[in-house]
Amino acid sequence: MPPEKGHDTKNVIVSDKVSMSNQMWVEKxxxxxLDEIAAHADIVATIRQLTHDKKLPHLLLYGPPGTGKTSIILALARELYSTSFTQMALELNASDERGIDVVREEIQAFASTLRASSFGFKLVILDESDSMTKDAQFALRRIIERYTKYTRFCLICNFPSKIIPALQSRCTKFRLEALQFEDIRNKxxxxxxxENLKITEEGILAVCRVGCGDMRKSLNILxxxxxxxxxxxxxxxVYAVTGKPLPVNMGNLCDSLLTLPFKEAVIVLVERKIIEGLTLSDIVEAMMAYVSQLHISSFFRTEFLRQLSEIDRCMTCCMGERIQLLTIVSIFSKLKSQINQ
Known part of the structure; x- marks a missing residue:
């Protein structure tokens, strides 16, 4: 519809620019x-070849969050359908729409209709499909069997064990590992x-470390x-906006725990936790990185990390935080005595 008389189209252009500036960088x-995918060259090459040969099977992409599972399949769909993307591809987040009604109504309605396409089939993308109910998964299995001639399905999940075997057996599975440090750094x-950002080299490294191989998390941090x-x-x-402890501060804290008597070490740990506003989980995570760099025998390092992991498990089970804090100091005291022997 043409703009009304007296209205300037510049307002529309300015509005578009504002919306782009406010867009999340993860989506922007x-x-x-597929050429822009930062990693997983072998998986991308395999999917590209299957697509080129018109032998694309149903897919199950799984792995840690932020590793490019959704990006790969969306990039593939855009290459296949170009301007017909919205007509030929159906994207659903199964964690929001996970019931059997969605499968029977929306997915079946899309899969059952014939649409003209040079590529020959439509694509249904089910993100976070491990959140689907068992009944919905069994219903989806029957739809996949019935409409496989016209439609391909791509299931995306973090935990493939939550996908029923009947669905897994109908898909070609690809596991995407956490992204390499250099892949995150380049992005x-x-x-x-x-974005014309003024960022130091140490800032870039901090984003990569805190991101832990998760591209989505790294871009959100940036x-x-x-x-x-x-x-x-x-x-x-970077550490301030994420609420994570600075490595140098945690290094000083761990050095204090290794040198001070038990009571003084407890006081120091409690003070640092309160002053920096840290959770015990953040402290345990940072201590694991610290211990990994200590020049101690493999036996001591393994035992220390095992005890830290046990503390982390206890915290997830809602055990008393005070007890876990004292346990941290005690294992440092034990490590100190073992090193001095």
Whole structure:
């Protein structure tokens, strides 16, 4: 519809620019084609070849969050259907729409209709499919069997064990591992350059460390740091916006626990926890990284990490935090005595 008389189309252009500036960077810099995928070259090459040969099977993409599962299949769909993407591909988040009614109505309605396409079939993308109910999964199995001639299904999940065997057996499975440090770093540098960010090298490394191989998490951290920064994004700011303890501070804390008597070590740990506003989970996670770098025997390191992991398990079971805090100090005291022997 043409603009009304007297109205300036500049308002529409400005509105589009504002919406782009407010867009989440995770979506703004999501790969638009398979060539832009940052990692998993072997998996991308295999899917591309299957697509080229018109032998694409039903897919099950699984692995940790933020590893590119959704990006790969969306990039593939855009390459296949181009401007017909919305007519030929159905994308659902199964964690929101996971009941049997959605499968019987929305998915079946889409899969059963014939649509003209040069590629020959439609694509149904079910993100977070491990959240689907068992009844919905069994209903989906029957739909896959019935409409496989016209439709391909791609299931995306973190935990394939929650997908019923009947569905797994009908899909070709690909496991996507956590992204490599360099893959995350290259993407952070690309986004920083595109957004004209002032970020230090230590800041980039901090984003990569805290991101832990999760591209979505890393980009969200970078955007949060940008919004919180007044000028330059550095290591201190990255750890501040994520609420994680600085490695140097945790190193000093661990050194104190290894040298101070038990009572004084407890006081120091409690003070640092309160002053920096840390959770015990954050402290345990940082201590694991610290212990991994200590020059001690493999036996002591393994035993120390085992005890820290047990503390982490106890915290997930809602055990008393005070008890776990004392346990942390006690295992440091034990490690100190073993090192001194």
């Amino acid at each position: 810099y999501r790969p638009k084609s 952070i540098q690309l986004v920083s350059s595109a 955007q949060s740091a940008h919004l919180a920064s007044k000028d330059v994004i550095d290591e201190d700011l």
